[in-house]
Amino acid sequence: MLRELKTFMAVARHGTFAAAGMHIGLTQSAVSSQIKNLEQALGVRLFDRTGRQAILNAAGVRALPLAREMFELFSQMSIPQKPDEYHGEMKIGAIASAQTGFLPQALLRLRRMAPAVEAKLVPGVSLDLLSQVDAGELDVAILIKPPFELPKELHVQALETEPFVLIVPMDVKGDDPLTILLEQPHVRYDRSSFGGRQVTRFLREQRIEVRVALELDELDAIVKFVENGLGVSLIPQAGLWLERDVNLRVIPLGSLTFHREVVLLMRRGQRDLPLHQLFARCLSKADPADDILYLPHS
Template identity: 50%
Template sequence: MLREFKTFIAVARHGTFASAGARIGLTQSAVSAQIHRLEQELGFALFDRTGRSARLNAAGRETLALAEELMALYARIGEHGGATERSGMVRVGSIASAQVSFLIDAMAAFRAELPGCRIRVVPGVSLNLLGQVDAGEIDIAVMIRPPFALPSELEWRTLVMEPFVLLAPAAMAGQAWSDALESAPFIRYDRSSFGGRLVDQFLRQSRLAVQDAIELDELQGIVQLVARGLGVALIPQTAAQGPWPLGVTALPLGDNTFHREIGLVERPRHSRQPVASRLAEYISEAASGCKV
């Protein structure tokens, strides 16, 4: 019944069968079937169903706490395997830019101290990584700080503040960033990402009109489009970036500079693996040495 309990936890967190299914890769009908099977097995209803929403009843709330404990214990069985705290597996989620910068140094230092521990790096965008930590599918995540409050049971640790710049073709060097932004085609950092939302918020607050041309989430792809002369872009200057390619200039935003906050999301200390806490410390140390 572990699969059904996992689905039950997802429905409890996301409020509807459809939303839960979208997060765990099931159709609404599959979610409904699993919940029905679980309720039959337990012998009582878990939700008060009203319209499309599924609200936990009293029995459901009690069952949720036990189900979360059960899933956490199950996850830890495979990772500990009866071994000491110097072994096991740590599952760390990470956005792309961190995977090729300070996360490399952190993993090297961690493995030097704990060679018996395995690391699995789970790539993803920040929103998905947040959900995976919340669901217990990964231990920690390096991600962009979300524009909303984290679930109360998760903790945030800031690692790096990355300033945004206006990336433009080299021929525009010396122009005022605002003039360049409004006069050239705009290559937009995907608005569905946390970083892209920061750009969108900045443009609205600055009352700047842009000529949208292309929208994508991959920062290296944005850089290459600017290098081809296809437009300008507001992107964060990351530790992984290195020198800008030929044909590109970065125009500072001066007093208007805004930042992308990169940090660690962790579960509360009492529910963390000791080895996950140790890797988190190495990640924090490695990030503190990054120069953006």
């Protein structure tokens, strides 16, 4: 019945039989057949069908966390006790600034300690990565800490804290960040992103209405637009732009400084697994071989 549970979780995640089938490699009719088998075995319907949509009903909502728990428990039966005994794929989600920042060195450490593990890097924005970890599609993800409470099934470990600064073109005069924000066009950090929401809150608290010239989520692209004079921007000190000579001015926010927290996210039931603990150690910038692999609970 495990394949039916996997299909059930996929339909709950993607909302239609066709979309679920595309993600798990089944035809729509095979998905329909497996859901029918599961519902017959349980004696309850799990979805309300509306056109092509498959919406969890009350029984489905109750069954979903139990299905995830059962699937995780079964997966753990074949898990080795030592990281160097692991084989196969580890799916790691990561935001762009982590991919070009501390993640490459962490993956080198992981390869040295668990050489048979194939790391598969999945890029994405924080909200999408969170959803994929929650759905069991990623083993772990590096993302911005969400501005809301996470489900109890998810475990968060802090990695880095990045201060926001104001970046301005070289020809913009003055050093008062609030005055500059009021007077200059703004290259805005995407308001739908977790980091962008922090910028929105800061501007609201300072009662500043900016003139938006452009809005996007990619930090290094924002820096490039500011360098070319499109406007000023509030961004965290993260990304490849910190490793090169930039043609702009960086203005600290002083007492108004706020921060973006980068975290490692995984399902709570997997946080004690040796491979997950090893990867967390690899991200800590310490050499995993010099310390114990097991992390204390937090």
